[in-house]
Amino acid sequence: MMTDEAIFRVNENELKYSIKIASFIEKMRTWRVGREVQSLPFILGETEFHISVYPNGNDYDDYDTQGYVSLFVHNRSDWNVTVELEFAIGRMVEGGPGDIESNESFGYSLFYDHQSLESDGEALYEDGTLEVVVVLSLLWEEVTEERKDVKVLLKESKAEVAVLKKKMETLTSKVDSNAGLMLNLEKSFTSKFRALELSFKKCSLPCPECPVCFEEMKPPVRIVQCRSGHLVCQQCGDRPQVLSCPTCKQEFTGRAIGMENHLRTLFG
DSSP, rough: EEEEEEEEEEEEEEEEEEEEEEEHHHHHSOOOOOEEEOOEEEEETTTTEEEEETTTOOOOOOSTTTTTEEEEEEESSSSOOEEEEEETTTTTEEEEEEEEETTEEEEEEEEEEEEHHHTTTTTTTTTEEEEEEEEEEEEEOOOOOHHHHHHHHHHHHHHHHHHHHHHHHHHHHHHHHHHHHHHHHHHHHHHHHHHHHHHHHHHOOOOBBBBTTTBBBTTTOOOEETTTTTTEEEEHTTTTTSSSSSHHHHHHHEOOOOHHHHHHHOOO
């Protein structure tokens, strides 16, 4: 990994950025002029920046930058800003205020010459890693019409999101309430369906008929039986003219209690 980066925010408009670059001496000696190490993008205020480190100069037309380390902060946004910054490598510290136009940079082409850097005992780690520390303060951001529109849209969007969130909470509450109601209705319908199903079963079950009066012997009709188990309603069995079982002519033995209980279970 070429860089190790860390950001420390002082407040919403000021931060300290550290970027450590491995094998920096080798980069100073072998990289062409204009080749850079670029930090990750970061936001300060509403503006996006990155830091550019040129180990062997930044190829600036007005200076011969070869043999120097060049340092810059780049404004990646679509508006102008005013900043105050401080670059530090070892004992070398430079900085001050400056204006950075959109997609332009502010910094130092001749920040540190190679010979002085190599003799700076505080600039490099033992493994050849260089640490660049940048303290950046945002003093002013240009307010463009586009940014105004974005802020208005953002404010309106936040309000709409709040309203939608409230509606969602209300709908969720109603759904939960309706879910309970639906569950109760489902239980009620299930209970009624089972009752209807049981009633239908009772109505569709065959019931024994008395062979004398041909009436169904449903409860609470009392039933008598003969020795062979043939059934007759007690009302017909008590008739004087019915002296024996009309089916097999055997005498009656008494009440068919078991059959009465069975029919009571089926038909209530």
